[in-house]
Amino acid sequence: MQAETSMAHQNGATRNLRAMGRSFLTAAWLGWQIESNWTDPFLFAIYSVVKPVSGAAILVVMYGIISGGDFDSPLFAYIFLGNAFYIYVGSVMTGVSWAVLDDREHYKTLKYIFIAPIHAPSYLMGRGVARFLTGTISVIVTIAAGMLFLNLQLDLRAVDWPLFFAALGMGVIMLANLGLLLAGVTLTIANHVWFVGDTVAGALYLFSGAIFPLDVLPVWLRPLGFAMPLTYWLELLRRSLVGDVAQAFPTLAGLSNAQLFAILIGLSLLFGILAFAIYRWCEHAARERGLIDMVTNY
Amino acid sequence: MSDVAAIRTEELTRIYKIRGGKKSDPKELVALKDVDIQVERGELFGLLGPNGAGKTTLIKVLTTLLAPTKGRAYVAGYDVIKDPHEIRSRINMVSGGEASGYGLLTVRENLWMFSQFYGIPSKAANQRIKELLEIVGLGDRLNTKSSDLSSGMRQKMNIVRGFMTDPEILFLDEPTLGLDVGAARDVRNFIRDWMRQEDERTILLTTHYMVEADELCDRVAIINQGKVLACDTPKALKRQLQQVVIFQLQVSPCTVTPGMFDGIQGVRNFNHAHEDGYTTMEFTLEEDDILPAVIHQLAERDIHLLNLDKRQPSLEDVFVHLVGMRMEEVERGETG
Ligand SMILES: Nc1ncnc2c1ncn2[C@@H]1O[C@H](COP(=O)(O)OP(=O)(O)O)[C@@H](O)[C@H]1O
Numbered sequence: 001m002q003a004e005t006s007m008a009h010q011n012g013a014t015r016n017l018r019a020m021g022r023s024f025l026t027a028a029w030l031g032w033q034i035e036s037n038w039t040d041p042f043l044f045a046i047y048s049v050v051k052p053v054s055g056a057a058i059l060v061v062m063y064g065i066i067s068g069g070d071f072d073s074p075l076f077a078y079i080f081l082g083n084a085f086y087i088y089v090g091s092v093m094t095g096v097s098w099a100v101l102d103d104r105e106h107y108k109t110l111k112y113i114f115i116a117p118i119h120a121p122s123y124l125m126g127r128g129v130a131r132f133l134t135g136t137i138s139v140i141v142t143i144a145a146g147m148l149f150l151n152l153q154l155d156l157r158a159v160d161w162p163l164f165f166a167a168l169g170m171g172v173i174m175l176a177n178l179g180l181l182l183a184g185v186t187l188t189i190a191n192h193v194w195f196v197g198d199t200v201a202g203a204l205y206l207f208s209g210a211i212f213p214l215d216v217l218p219v220w221l222r223p224l225g226f227a228m229p230l231t232y233w234l235e236l237l238r239r240s241l242v243g244d245v246a247q248a249f250p251t252l253a254g255l256s257n258a259q260l261f262a263i264l265i266g267l268s269l270l271f272g273i274l275a276f277a278i279y280r281w282c283e284h285a286a287r288e289r290g291l292i293d294m295v296t297n298y
Numbered sequence: 299m300s301d302v303a304a305i306r307t308e309e310l311t312r313i314y315k316i317r318g319g320k321k322s323d324p325k326e327l328v329a330l331k332d333v334d335i336q337v338e339r340g341e342l343f344g345l346l347g348p349n350g351a352g353k354t355t356l357i358k359v360l361t362t363l364l365a366p367t368k369g370r371a372y373v374a375g376y377d378v379i380k381d382p383h384e385i386r387s388r389i390n391m392v393s394g395g396e397a398s399g400y401g402l403l404t405v406r407e408n409l410w411m412f413s414q415f416y417g418i419p420s421k422a423a424n425q426r427i428k429e430l431l432e433i434v435g436l437g438d439r440l441n442t443k444s445s446d447l448s449s450g451m452r453q454k455m456n457i458v459r460g461f462m463t464d465p466e467i468l469f470l471d472e473p474t475l476g477l478d479v480g481a482a483r484d485v486r487n488f489i490r491d492w493m494r495q496e497d498e499r500t501i502l503l504t505t506h507y508m509v510e511a512d513e514l515c516d517r518v519a520i521i522n523q524g525k526v527l528a529c530d531t532p533k534a535l536k537r538q539l540q541q542v543v544i545f546q547l548q549v550s551p552c553t554v555t556p557g558m559f560d561g562i563q564g565v566r567n568f569n570h571a572h573e574d575g576y577t578t579m580e581f582t583l584e585e586d587d588i589l590p591a592v593i594h595q596l597a598e599r600d601i602h603l604l605n606l607d608k609r610q611p612s613l614e615d616v617f618v619h620l621v622g623m624r625m626e627e628v629e630r631g632e633t634g
């Protein structure tokens with residue numbers, strides 16, 4: 001009897017793993033089909049190259065005016081890299097949550113997906129993969145443009161690559177989890193929520209040390225920044241790429257790379273658990289209220 | 299598991315809360331009220347009712363998209379609240395009258411993608427997709443982008459998506475809604491053939507077409523305003539009306555006043571429609587003998603009889619008998 005139960009458990013577990021795997025992979029395939037569906041390659045170029053570069057250029061001009069053209073200051077590298085990697089926040093986090101809206105309102109498939117034997121969080125995260133890839137192109141192009149035209153001091157031979165990739169990977173998982181949280185919230189809101197992802201991404205931009213060190217924030221707002229895994233993630237990326245330059249700022253200078261990484265993992269885990277719990281709760285609420293196949297009537 | 303009913307509900311109730319303005323209290327709309335149905339394995343079960351009767355709501359509850367407010371629902375023996383995962387691997391669902399799907403994908407890609415959610419091996423899936431598309435007449439559209447399909451073709455693609463996973467229990471929500479006559483007939487034939495292939499297959503189908511329920515379904519539940527009013531084979535439902543007779547009269551064009559035939563004992567129900575050049579009247583009478591009184595009444599008003607038919611009761615008549623008005627009248631929001 002006992003053996004039977006444990007066998008059943010095991011079967012349940014493998015079945016669950018299979019559902020997670022196929023949900024994620026199929027969603028990644030779908031996301032890529034949608035993301036790469038550029039009938040006009042020119043539009044694709046604009047979207048993934050011109051847009052982030054021009055965004056960075058605006059930032060550079062603003063910086064130039066404020067700093068009086070001091071592009072050799074470590075602050076410039078700080079801002080430029082923070083801004084460049086922040087592209088991932090918009091693409092991965094918003095990419096995951098956007099899938100709910102896209103499937104529900106545009107393709108009208110969400111109900112068919114939700115009655116299928118899938119693992120919904122895996123499906124949604126899978127939908128973010130393609131945006132991660134296009135985001136990567138944008139990040140690389142932005143940084144290359146900075147190095148070529150804007151005197152961004154980045155010595156590729158001095159980069160701590162293991163730290164960079166470890167931090168990047170951890171961060172992307174963290175962003176996907178935040179995206180899941182947003183997807184849950186989106187699921188429970190019946191209409192007009194196209195802006196939720198962008199609003200959250202925009203707000204976090206100011207509190208996560210992306211374009212200025214947290215010390216610049218009013219004292220009462222700083223704890224918000226310190227509670228965000230994004231803050232430590234961006235700091236680790238900067239340190240792995242430009243090392244000392246980032247340490248010139250007092251905010252997190254007291255922490256070693258290992259300490260930063262430990263905090264990033266801890267906070268990511270915390271937010272990940274929170275994100276799953278909130279997503280589950282939201283999905284439940286959406287079923288209670290009949291929102292899974294809700295279509296906004298304009 | 300085949301000894302348990304495919305679908306069973308107990309006092310299933312669903313209430314929607316409708317939020318009006320910010321201040322006003324949410325209004326409650328009872329979409330399903332104490333619904334008790336049982337569908338056996340192998341049955342093609344119909345849910346017949348006008349728009350707004352609660353058919354889609356019931357399907358949503360049974361497919362785990364919507365939580366019941368009260369009562370219980372079991373699909374393949376599993377509780378929709380406690381074991382939705384067990385249910386999802388055994389069912390599928392298709393709603394008619396909508397254009398769902400990824401327009402940028404081809405028909406094959408759309409269907410293949412859904413087959414992957416069900417863990418069907420790719421090769422087998424492609425094989426099955428091809429076969430089913432042939433049957434519904436989309437064989438030559440395999441590699442057409444679904445955005446280039448007509449709405450009828452898109453609906454057929456959606457129907458293939460539902461059948462493709464070979465579900466134990468399939469939910470079809472007005473599958474022929476919006477299709478032209480030929481396509482609707484194709485779909486009905488397809489449904490019938492699919493049911494014939496295996497004994498254990500079960501379909502719950504909703505419709506507001508009387509004929510569809512009559513000719514397709516083994517058993518039919520008649521639903522109105524969230525309540526199941528009757529549930530039986532179409533034949534048995536119609537047999538209940540055997541004690542009445544139905545006459546259809548074509549008469550010269552005339553104005554019909556309400557209560558025109560109230561004076562005659564035994565007129566159970568009266569309907570009329572103005573056609574081009576004549577008026578159609580339909581009487582449900584308790585017995586044949588009442589007809590002369592009706593004709594006399596017409597003659598007194600100088601209304602000429604052009605044609606007279608006695609017809610067998612249809613499911614439409616059963617609905618009228620149960621609700622007191624015709625389905626279109628319910629849909630227009632008229633009150634009995
Ligand atoms: N999400 C919803 N919120 C509020 N009321 C709803 C919702 N969905 C359906 N209704 C109402 O519930 C009733 C039953 O609807 P439905 O189940 O769609 O009927 P049917 O499918 O038979 O046409 C209708 O009065 C409809 O307006």
Ligand SMILES: [Mg+2]
Binds near residue numbers: 353472
């Ligand atoms: Mg309906």
